[in-house]
Amino acid sequence: MTLAGTAAGALGIIVFVHYAQQAEKAAMHQGVIRDMEQQRLKKERQLDFEMQRELEEEYRKIQTVSDGKK
Numbered sequence: 001m002t003l004a005g006t007a008a009g010a011l012g013i014i015v016f017v018h019y020a021q022q023a024e025k026a027a028m029h030q031g032v033i034r035d036m037e038q039q040r041l042k043k044e045r046q047l048d049f050e051m052q053r054e055l056e057e058e059y060r061k062i063q064t065v066s067d068g069k070k
Helices: 001-064
Strands: none
Touching: none
């Protein structure tokens, strides 16, 4: 009985550790995917910002803009 109980406990621990490792690996992979998405969004926003800045420069060449102060 003691041998069977010990073997079952050891097997249970092995299975638990295996699934815990798999869950941790999946969580880390999701973190990498999330980081890549954040980098993509940052790059996209930076390109939008640069495009807006270029448009502003073009508009300033065409139009006279004042800051509202007299």
